[in-house]
Amino acid sequence: MNQTRTLLFFALMFVAYLLWTEWEKDYVHPPAPAAPAAQVDAAGKPGADASIPGSTAPAAVPNENAPPAEGKAELVTLSNDVLRLTIDTRGGSIVRSELLYYPTNPVTRKDPVSPPVRLLDDEGAHFFAAQDGLVSSNGAAPDHRALFHAEKTETTLADGQKSVSLDLTWTDPSGVKVVKRYTLKRMDYVVDLDQRVENGSTAVWTGNAYHQLQRVANEKVNWFKAYTDPAQHSFFGAAWYSPDTKFETLPLVDFAKKPLNRAITGGWVSMLQHYFFVAWIPPAEQSVTYSSAVVDPNSATPRYLVRAFGPAMQVAPGQSVDSVARLYIGPKLQGTLDAIAPGLELTSNYGWFTIIAQPLHWLLSQLHAISGNWGVAIILLVLLIKAALFKLTDAQFRSGARMRKLQPRIAALKERYGDDRMKMQQATMELYKKEKINPMAGCLPILITFPIFIGLLRVLSESIELRHAPFFGWIHDLSAPDPFYVLPVLYFLVTLLTQRMMPTAGMDPTQAKMMKVMPLIFGVFFAFFPSGLVLYWTVNGATSLLQQWWINRSVERADAVAKITKA
Structure with a gap:
C-alpha cells in the first residue's frame, strides 16, 4: 500500500x-437488564410498580402529585469562591448553580465580561434541578415539595473561612423536625448535605432519604449547528457507577426503553453534558436503589429523572438521626475527580478510546x-x-x-x-x-x-x-x-x-x-x-x-x- x-x-x-460516534450515543454502554421502572405523570406521581421489591424502602417513592404545603416560598443563596447556589425553600432543592470560574463565552478584549456558566437552572427551557428529601411509611416527612424555612436569604463564604453552611428547617405538628444543612468548602465543587431528623413525637419514626436529578432535554438545533457545535457531539444523559459493572450511561432517548432500576453499594448517579456534570454521591457503605423515570412523557417538554433511594432508617422518640450525601456540581476536572469518588473521572466519557485519551x-x-x-x-x-x-x-x-x-x-x-x-x-x-x-x-x-x-x-x-x-x-x-x-x-x-x-x-x-x-x-x-x-x-x-x-x-x-x- x-x-x-x-x-x-x-x-x-x-x-x-x-458514523460510529453517532451510533455510540444511543447504543454503547447499555445498562444491565432490569425490571421496568415506573414512568410518572406531569406531577411526578409513580405507578403501582414504583416500589422496589426486596429493598428496605417504604411502600411508595416521593409523590409529586400531592398538593404543595401552604405558604410562600423564597429563593436563598449559598456561595463559596467557585460556586453560587440558589436554593428554593419549597423543598429545599438547589434550583440554580453558577460556576464562577467558568464564563459562558470566551473573555477577550472586545468582550471582557461574560456571565458565569449556569449548570442547574430553574428556567423552563433549560430546567435542571438537584432535589432531595425524606419519605415515611408511618408519619410525616418533608419531600422536595415541602415548605422549609431559612434564617438567612444570603450566605457567603467570608475571607479566612474554610467552609460555610446554610440551614433550612421543617417542622410537623406531631413533633418531627427536619434540619437540612448544605455546606460548601473553599475552592470546592462538592456540596455536603446533612438531613437531620429529630423525633419529638411519641412514636418511632421510620423513613427513607432520597436524592434525585431532574432535567429537560437539549433544545433542538438545525443540522448546521448539530454538525458545527462541539457540544452536540458530546454525551448528554444519565450516567452511574458501581464497583462491579463500573461506568454506565443512559441517553435521554433510552429512558423509556432501558430504565435503570438497581441496588448498588459504593456508587453514584449523575447527569452529564458537555464539560460539566452533576452527581449525587451517597455514603460508600450504603446500599442505595438507583432508578430512572420520565416525568410527563407525552408532553412537549418531558423531564428525565434519576434517583438514589437510600435504606430505611428509624428514629426513636426523643432521638435524632442524620442522613448524609454529597453533591458534585461542576466541571469534568481530570486528575481530581477520583479523589472525590471512585470512577468519577470517567464522566469525561472518552468512550472506547479512554485507554488512549x-x-x-x-x-x-x-x-x-x-x-x-x-x-x-x-x-x-x-x-x-x-x-x-x-x-x-x-x-x-x-x-x-x-x-x-x-x-x-x-x-x-x-x-x-x-x-x-x-x-x-x-x-x-x-x-x-x-x-x-x-x-x-x-x-x-x-x-x-x-x-x-x-x-x-x-x-x-x-x-x-x-x-x-x-x-x-x-x-x-x-x-x-x-x-x-x-x-x-x-x-x-x-x-x-x-x-x-x-x-x-x-x-x-x-x-x-x-x-x-x-x-x-x-x-x-x-x-x-x-x-x-x-x-x-x-x-x-x-x-x-x-x-x-x-x-x-x-x-x-x-x-x-x-x-x-x-x-
Whole structure:
C-alpha cells in the first residue's frame, strides 16, 4: 500500500469514526437488564410498580402529585469562591448553580465580561434541578415539595473561612423536625448535605432519604449547528457507577426503553453534558436503589429523572438521626475527580478510546505545565509523537521516495499491459521486489496515528481545561472552530503539497480523481473541528511534509553518488 492508498484508508476510517460516534450515543454502554421502572405523570406521581421489591424502602417513592404545603416560598443563596447556589425553600432543592470560574463565552478584549456558566437552572427551557428529601411509611416527612424555612436569604463564604453552611428547617405538628444543612468548602465543587431528623413525637419514626436529578432535554438545533457545535457531539444523559459493572450511561432517548432500576453499594448517579456534570454521591457503605423515570412523557417538554433511594432508617422518640450525601456540581476536572469518588473521572466519557485519551490528557497537562499555553502543548505533543514514530515514518517515506523514482517505469508497464490489471499488478510487484521496496510500509504508521488522532479528538472535545483556552492572535478558544478558517486553509495547503509528493503512476483513474479532491474535502471537514485538533493535524502534516522532502533529497543525493561511483 503506497502513501496514496494510505490517505484513502485514513479518509475511510475517519468517515467510519464519524458514523460510529453517532451510533455510540444511543447504543454503547447499555445498562444491565432490569425490571421496568415506573414512568410518572406531569406531577411526578409513580405507578403501582414504583416500589422496589426486596429493598428496605417504604411502600411508595416521593409523590409529586400531592398538593404543595401552604405558604410562600423564597429563593436563598449559598456561595463559596467557585460556586453560587440558589436554593428554593419549597423543598429545599438547589434550583440554580453558577460556576464562577467558568464564563459562558470566551473573555477577550472586545468582550471582557461574560456571565458565569449556569449548570442547574430553574428556567423552563433549560430546567435542571438537584432535589432531595425524606419519605415515611408511618408519619410525616418533608419531600422536595415541602415548605422549609431559612434564617438567612444570603450566605457567603467570608475571607479566612474554610467552609460555610446554610440551614433550612421543617417542622410537623406531631413533633418531627427536619434540619437540612448544605455546606460548601473553599475552592470546592462538592456540596455536603446533612438531613437531620429529630423525633419529638411519641412514636418511632421510620423513613427513607432520597436524592434525585431532574432535567429537560437539549433544545433542538438545525443540522448546521448539530454538525458545527462541539457540544452536540458530546454525551448528554444519565450516567452511574458501581464497583462491579463500573461506568454506565443512559441517553435521554433510552429512558423509556432501558430504565435503570438497581441496588448498588459504593456508587453514584449523575447527569452529564458537555464539560460539566452533576452527581449525587451517597455514603460508600450504603446500599442505595438507583432508578430512572420520565416525568410527563407525552408532553412537549418531558423531564428525565434519576434517583438514589437510600435504606430505611428509624428514629426513636426523643432521638435524632442524620442522613448524609454529597453533591458534585461542576466541571469534568481530570486528575481530581477520583479523589472525590471512585470512577468519577470517567464522566469525561472518552468512550472506547479512554485507554488512549487519558494518557494523552495527562501528557498534554504536563506539556502545558512547561509551556503555559495549551496550543504550544499541542505542538510539543506532535513533536513527541513524531519522535516516537520516527523509525516507522522514516521507512514509510523512504519507500515513498523510491516509489516516486519508479513512476516512469510503472507508467511504461501500464502502457505495455494496457487494461490487463492482473498482469500489471504482477509486473508492478516484481518491480517492487527487485528494487527492494515494501509497498506496505505506509500502513503501520497510519494504523498507529489514527487512534492517537481520535483519542486527541476526544480529549480536545471533552477536556474542560481546553475550554476557552487561547492560543495566539485570533484563536481565543482551542476547543472551538477557527473563527477565520486560517488553520483549515493551512491544513489544505499542507495536504495539497503532500499529495503532489506522492507517487501516482499506475493509479486507478477513479482513485486519482478522489485524490485530487481529498485536500479540499479534509479542509472543509476541519473548518468546523476544534481549532486545537486542526492545529495538531496541521503541524503533524507540516512536519511530515518536511520529513518527506528531506528524505526525497537524501535519496536523490544517494542515487547521484551511486551513479558517480559506478562511473
